[in-house]
Amino acid sequence: MSFERRERGVGNITIRKHAILRCYFIEAAWMAIRKDPAMTMAYEEYRKRMNGNKAIVKIARRLVNRVFFVLKRKQEYVNCVV
Numbered sequence: 001m002s003f004e005r006r007e008r009g010v011g012n013i014t015i016r017k018h019a020i021l022r023c024y025f026i027e028a029a030w031m032a033i034r035k036d037p038a039m040t041m042a043y044e045e046y047r048k049r050m051n052g053n054k055a056i057v058k059i060a061r062r063l064v065n066r067v068f069f070v071l072k073r074k075q076e077y078v079n080c081v082v
Contacts, residue, residue: 029060038080
C-alpha cells in the first residue's frame with residue numbers, strides 16, 4: 001500500500017493487522033448496526049450483495065474510519081442522522 005493510501009486510511013481490515021483489535025472492532029460493529037441508523041442502513045445494503053460476515057467486516061472498517069476521525073480531530077462521536 002502506498003504512503004498516500006495509508007494517510008487517507010484507504011484499504012481493508014486484513015488478517016495481517018492486530019488480530020485482537022480486529023475482533024474488538026467486529027464486535028463493536030455489531031453494536032453499531034443496532035445503535036447507529038446510518039450503520040444499520042449501510043449493513044442492510046451490504047447484506048443485499050453478500051453474506052452477513054463479510055458485511056459486518058465492511059461495517060467494522062467504516063467504524064475504524066470513524067474512530068480514526070474522532071481521535072485525529074479530538075471531537076466527540078456523533079451517531080449519523082439518516
